[in-house]
Amino acid sequence: MGKRFITSVAVVFALLLCGQPVVAADTVRVGLMAPLTGAWASEGQDMKQIVELLAEELNNQGGLLGKQIEIIAEDDGGDPKTASLAAQRLANSDVVAVIGTYGSSITEASQAIYDEAKILQVANGSTAIRLSEKGLKYFLRTCPRDDEQGKVAAKTLMDMGFKKIAILHDNTSYAKGLADEAKGLLEKEPVEIVFYDALTPGERDYNTILTKIKAAGPDVVLFTGYYPEAGLLMRQKMEMGWNVPFLGGDATNNPDLVKIAGKQAAEGYYFLSPPVPQDLDSKAAKDFMSAFKQKYNAEPGSVWAVLAGDGFNVLAAAIKGSGSTDTEKMVAYLKTQLKDMPGLTGNISFDEKGDRVGDLYRVYRVDADGKFVLQP
Amino acid sequence: MKNKRWIVYAACAVVILISPAALNRYWTDVLNVIGLYVMLALSLNIILGHCGMFHMGHAAFYAVGAYTTAILNTAYGIPVLWLMPLSGLLAGLFALVIARPIIHLRGDYLLIVTIGFVEIVRIALINNIFGITGGANGIFGIDRPTIFGMKISTPGQFFYLIWFFVAVTIYLFRKLEHSRFGRALNYIREDDVAAAGSGIDTGHYKLIAFVIGAVWAGFCGTLFAAKMTIIAPESFNFWESVLLFMIVLLGGRGSIAGVILGTFLVIGLPEIFRQFATARMLVFGVVMVAMMIFRPEGILPPPPRTYRLDGDTGPEEAA
Amino acid sequence: MEFFFQQLTNGLAVGGIYALIALGYTMVYGVLKLINFAHGDLFMIGAYLGLTLLTALGLADHLSPFGVIALLAVMVLALVAILGVVLERVAYRPLRQAHRLSAVVSALGASIFFQNIVMLIYGAKFHVYPHDLMPRTVVHIFGMPVPLIRILILLASVVMMVGLYTFIQRTKVGTAIRAAAIDQGAARLMGINVDRVIALVFVIGPALGGVAGLMVGIYYGQINFTMGWIYGLKAFTAAILGGIGNIPGAMVGGLLLGLIEAFAAAYLSIAWKDAFAFCVLILILIVRPTGLLGERVAEKV
Numbered sequence: 001m002g003k004r005f006i007t008s009v010a011v012v013f014a015l016l017l018c019g020q021p022v023v024a025a026d027t028v029r030v031g032l033m034a035p036l037t038g039a040w041a042s043e044g045q046d047m048k049q050i051v052e053l054l055a056e057e058l059n060n061q062g063g064l065l066g067k068q069i070e071i072i073a074e075d076d077g078g079d080p081k082t083a084s085l086a087a088q089r090l091a092n093s094d095v096v097a098v099i100g101t102y103g104s105s106i107t108e109a110s111q112a113i114y115d116e117a118k119i120l121q122v123a124n125g126s127t128a129i130r131l132s133e134k135g136l137k138y139f140l141r142t143c144p145r146d147d148e149q150g151k152v153a154a155k156t157l158m159d160m161g162f163k164k165i166a167i168l169h170d171n172t173s174y175a176k177g178l179a180d181e182a183k184g185l186l187e188k189e190p191v192e193i194v195f196y197d198a199l200t201p202g203e204r205d206y207n208t209i210l211t212k213i214k215a216a217g218p219d220v221v222l223f224t225g226y227y228p229e230a231g232l233l234m235r236q237k238m239e240m241g242w243n244v245p246f247l248g249g250d251a252t253n254n255p256d257l258v259k260i261a262g263k264q265a266a267e268g269y270y271f272l273s274p275p276v277p278q279d280l281d282s283k284a285a286k287d288f289m290s291a292f293k294q295k296y297n298a299e300p301g302s303v304w305a306v307l308a309g310d311g312f313n314v315l316a317a318a319i320k321g322s323g324s325t326d327t328e329k330m331v332a333y334l335k336t337q338l339k340d341m342p343g344l345t346g347n348i349s350f351d352e353k354g355d356r357v358g359d360l361y362r363v364y365r366v367d368a369d370g371k372f373v374l375q376p
Numbered sequence: 377m378k379n380k381r382w383i384v385y386a387a388c389a390v391v392i393l394i395s396p397a398a399l400n401r402y403w404t405d406v407l408n409v410i411g412l413y414v415m416l417a418l419s420l421n422i423i424l425g426h427c428g429m430f431h432m433g434h435a436a437f438y439a440v441g442a443y444t445t446a447i448l449n450t451a452y453g454i455p456v457l458w459l460m461p462l463s464g465l466l467a468g469l470f471a472l473v474i475a476r477p478i479i480h481l482r483g484d485y486l487l488i489v490t491i492g493f494v495e496i497v498r499i500a501l502i503n504n505i506f507g508i509t510g511g512a513n514g515i516f517g518i519d520r521p522t523i524f525g526m527k528i529s530t531p532g533q534f535f536y537l538i539w540f541f542v543a544v545t546i547y548l549f550r551k552l553e554h555s556r557f558g559r560a561l562n563y564i565r566e567d568d569v570a571a572a573g574s575g576i577d578t579g580h581y582k583l584i585a586f587v588i589g590a591v592w593a594g595f596c597g598t599l600f601a602a603k604m605t606i607i608a609p610e611s612f613n614f615w616e617s618v619l620l621f622m623i624v625l626l627g628g629r630g631s632i633a634g635v636i637l638g639t640f641l642v643i644g645l646p647e648i649f650r651q652f653a654t655a656r657m658l659v660f661g662v663v664m665v666a667m668m669i670f671r672p673e674g675i676l677p678p679p680p681r682t683y684r685l686d687g688d689t690g691p692e693e694a695a
Numbered sequence: 696m697e698f699f700f701q702q703l704t705n706g707l708a709v710g711g712i713y714a715l716i717a718l719g720y721t722m723v724y725g726v727l728k729l730i731n732f733a734h735g736d737l738f739m740i741g742a743y744l745g746l747t748l749l750t751a752l753g754l755a756d757h758l759s760p761f762g763v764i765a766l767l768a769v770m771v772l773a774l775v776a777i778l779g780v781v782l783e784r785v786a787y788r789p790l791r792q793a794h795r796l797s798a799v800v801s802a803l804g805a806s807i808f809f810q811n812i813v814m815l816i817y818g819a820k821f822h823v824y825p826h827d828l829m830p831r832t833v834v835h836i837f838g839m840p841v842p843l844i845r846i847l848i849l850l851a852s853v854v855m856m857v858g859l860y861t862f863i864q865r866t867k868v869g870t871a872i873r874a875a876a877i878d879q880g881a882a883r884l885m886g887i888n889v890d891r892v893i894a895l896v897f898v899i900g901p902a903l904g905g906v907a908g909l910m911v912g913i914y915y916g917q918i919n920f921t922m923g924w925i926y927g928l929k930a931f932t933a934a935i936l937g938g939i940g941n942i943p944g945a946m947v948g949g950l951l952l953g954l955i956e957a958f959a960a961a962y963l964s965i966a967w968k969d970a971f972a973f974c975v976l977i978l979i980l981i982v983r984p985t986g987l988l989g990e991r992v993a994e995k996v
Binding site: 104176 | 409606
C-alpha cells in the first residue's frame with residue numbers, strides 16, 4: 001500500500017510540474033483568449049484562424065517595432081472558471097495585450113485579472129453593457145453594446161411598421177439583455193408585445209414554441225438568440241406553413257444559418273449586424289477577404305470572429321502609433337488618438353470607456369440564394 | 377508501514393504549503409481551484425463515498441451557498457466571510473427539505489432525482505427566481521474577503537485562505553470518519569438492510585449525511601463567490617456535479633487522501649493538457665477510462681477498517 | 696382545441712425520439728445495471744455517420760428517398776453497433792467485477808472522448824443534412840396538418856419497441872438476455888454464454904441509438920458534437936420515468952416526457968419547461984419509487 005501510494009503521489013506531482021510555460025525569445029507576444037473547446041468551440045476556432053492569419057501577414061511585412069509577433073492562444077472553454085485560469089496563464093506569459101473573448105460572462109471572469117496585471121484587453125464578442133461601466137482602464141471592445149443594438153432593433157421594427165410584436169430570447173445573458181433592451185424601448189411605442197419568453201438553446205425541436213407564438217398572433221417575431229436556433233426556427237416555421245417575418249440580432253449573422261434553415265426557409269429573414277468584410281469597400285476588408293480565402297479556402301464565419309481580427313488590428317495600430325508596448329501608452333493612444341481606423345467591420349474609434357463609437361448596425365436580409373444582402 | 381504513510385502526508389502538506397513561493401500566479405490559481413474542489417469533493421464524499429448514496433447534483437447546494445453570499449453581500453454589504461455560516465446553513469436547510477421525500481429511493485433513481493434538482497436550481501437561477509438572482513448574467517461585484525483588515529485579492533493570498541479551510545475540512549472529516557456516525561454510514565453503504573437490522577435508523581443517518589455534505593458545499597459556495605467576484609448559473613450546471621462525482625470515484629470512495637489526489641487529477645490534468653489545445657479534453661477522456669480500468673476502486677481506496685485484538689482502545693487504521 | 700392537438704403532436708414527435716434513445720439505455724441497464732452515459736454520444740455519432748455516408752456515397756442520386764433512408768439506416772445500425780461492442784470490450788468489460796459506479800465513471804470518460812474526437816474529426820461547426828432528402832409531405836388528420844415524417848418517426852419508434860419486446864420475450868436469445876439480466880452467475884451455470892449476451896446487448900442498444908441519431912439528422916437537419924449530451928440526459932430521464940430496465944417503460948417514459956415538455960411549454964412557461972418536467976419526474980418517483988412500469992424489487996442483499 002505504502003509504495004503504491006508514494007508512486008501515485010509522485011506521478012501526480014510529476015504531471016503537474018511538466019506543464020510550466022516556457023519563456024520564449026524576443027517577440028511581441030499577443031494573447032488570444034478564445035473558446036477552443038466546449039459549446040462555442042466553433043466561434044473560438046474561427047477567432048484563432050483569423051487572428052493568426054492577420055499576425056502572419058503583419059510578420060511578413062516585418063512585424064511590429066522590428067520584432068515578430070507571436071500569438072499565444074489559450075482556451076477559455078466557454079465557461080467562467082476555465083476563463084479565469086486562462087487569464088491567469090496569459091497574464092503570466094509576458095503578453096503585451098490580450099484579445100478576447102466570446103461571451104460576456106466569460107469575459108467578465110477575466111477582466112479583473114487583466115486589470116490587476118495591467119494588461120490591455122480588447123474583447124470581441126462581449127456586448128453586455130456593464131463590462132465597460134466599471135471604470136476598468138485597460139478594457140476595450142470592438143463589438144457594440146446591447147443597448148445600441150436594442151435601440152436599432154426597436155427602431156427597425158417601428159420603421160417596418162409592425163404593430164404586434166413577439167420577442168423570443170434564449171436566456172443567455174447576451175440574448176436576454178438585448179431582448180430586455182428592445183422590450184423596454186418598444187413598450188414606450190404604440191405597439192403591443194404579444195409574446196415574451198425564452199427557448200432552451202441546444203434543443204432540436206422548437207415546434208411547441210412556434211405553435212405557441214403563432215397562437216399569440218404577432219406581425220413579426222424578434223429573435224435575439226443565436227444562429228443554430230434561428231436556423232431551426234426558420235425551418236420549422238416553414239414546415240408549419242406559417243409565414244411571419246423574423247428579425248434577428250447580430251448573433252444570427254453566420255452563414256451556417258442558411259445551411260441549417262435551407263435557402264427556401266431562410267429567405268426573407270432579417271437581422272441586424274455590424275457590416276461584415278464581405279460588404280465593405282475598404283482596402284483593409286478586401287485584402288483580408290482575399291487572404292482568408294487563399295489560406296483557408298472558405299469565407300470567414302461569424303462576425304464575432306471577424307471582430308477579434310479587428311481587435312488584433314487596433315492592437316497593432318496602438319503599438320505602431322504609440323511606438324511602444326507599454327499598456328498605458330497603448331490605451332491612451334487607442335482612446336484619444338485613434339480615429340476612424342479602417343477595420344474589417346467599418347471604421348473604428350473608441351470612447352473614454354473603451355466602447356466602440358459610431359453607428360455600426362445595418363439591417364440585412366437573406367435573399368432567395370441564401371446571400372446576406374445589406375439593406376439600404 | 378503506517379509511519380511511512382504519515383511521512384508522505386506530511387511531505388505533501390509541506391510541498392503544498394510552500395508551493396506558492398515556487399509557482400507563478402497561474403499555477404497558484406490552479407491550486408486554488410483545486411483546493412475549492414477538494415473541499416467540495418470531500419463534502420460529496422460523505423454522501424457518495426461513505427454513505428453510498430448516488431448523488432449527482434451536488435452543484436445545487438454549492439449554488440445555494442454561493443448565491444446566498446453573493447446576494448447578501450451585494451445588497452447589504454455584509455462582509456463575505458461573515459456570510460459563510462449562513463450560506464452553509466441555508467444550503468443545509470435546502471438539502472433537508474428536498475432530501476426528506478427522496479432519501480429512500482434506491483441507487484439510480486436517486487441519481488436522476490439529484491440530477492433533476494441541480495437542473496431545476498440552474499433553471500430557476502437563469503429565470504431570475506424571486507427577482508434576486510440576476511438571471512443569466514448572474515451577480516457581479518462581490519467583495520473580496522478581508523481578514524483582520526487585510527484584503528484578500530491575489531492568488532497567493534487566496535491560496536492560504538482556501539487551503540486553510542481545506543485543512544480544517546480534512547481534520548474534521550477525518551474525525552467524522554472514525555466516529556460512531558462514520559462507521560454507521562459505512563455500514564449503510566455496504567448493506568443497508570443489515571444496518572437497519574442492527575438498529576441503525578438508516579433513513580435518519582442518510583439524511584444527516586446529506587445535510588452535512590450540503591452544508592459544506594454551501595461553505596465552498598462562499599469561497600467560490602469571493603474568489604470569482606462574479607457568479608453565474610452556468611458555474612453550477614449538471615456538468616459540475618458530474619465532475620465532482622468523477623473526482624470521488626476516481627480518487628477512491630470514502631478515502632480522504634484518494635479524493636484529494638482525484639481532485640488533483642480531474643482538475644489538474646485538463647490544465648496540464650493545455651499544450652494539446654483542442655485535443656486536451658480528448659486526452660482527458662482517455663485518461664479517465666484508463667484510470668478506471670487499472671484502478672477500478674479508485675486511485676487510493678480507503679484501507680479496510682481493522683481493529684486490534686489486544687484490547688487496545690478504539691479503531692486503528694491499517695497501513 | 697386545435698392548439699391542444701397541435702401541441703399533442705409536437706409532444707409526441709419529440710417524445711418518440713426520446714423513447715428510441717431511451718430503449719438503448721434501458722437495454723444496457725437491464726442486463727448490466729450500468730448507466731451508459733456514452734449512449735447519447737453513440738446517438739450523436741450515428742447522426743454524423745449517416746451524414747458522412749450520405750454525402751460520400753452519393754446515395755440520393757440513385758435511389759428513392761425511402762430507399763436511401765433504409766440503406767443508410769442499415770449501415771449506420773451496423774457501424775454504431777460495432778462501435779458499441781468495441782466500447783463494451785475496451786471500457787466496460789474490464790470493470791464488470793468492479794463496483795457499479797466505476798463503470799459509470801468509465802462511461803463518462805468515454806462520453807468525453809467521443810464528443811471530442813467527433814469535434815476534432817468533423818470540426819466544431821454545425822453540420823447539416825441535405826434539405827431535399829425527404830419529401831415534405833403533409834397529411835391531414837382531422838383537418839390538422841401533420842408532417843408525414845413525424846408520423847414515420849413515431850411509427851418507427853413503436854415498431855422498434857414492439858420488435859425488441861417480442862425479441863426479448865419470445866425468442867431463445869431473448870430468454871438468455873432476460874436470464875442474464877436476473878442473475879448472471881445462474882445464467883452461466885445454465886449454459887448461457889453471458890459474455891456473448893452482453894455483447895449482443897451492446898449491439899442492439901447502440902444500434903438503436905445510432906438510428907435515432909440518423910432520424911434526428913434527417914428530420915431536424917442540424918447536428919453538432921454536443922447534441923448527444925442533451926438528448927442523452929433527456930432519454931435517461933425518460934427511461935427512469937418509465938422504470939429503467941423495462942422496455943415498454945422506456946417507450947411510455949419517452950412519450951410522456953415529450954408530452955410533459957410540450958404542454959408545460961404551451962400552457963405554463965417555455966423557459967421553465969425543463970424544470971417542470973423534472974418536478975413531475977420527482978413527484979412520480981416519490982409516489983412510485985421505481986418508475987411507472989418498473990417492478991418493485993428489493994435491492995440484492
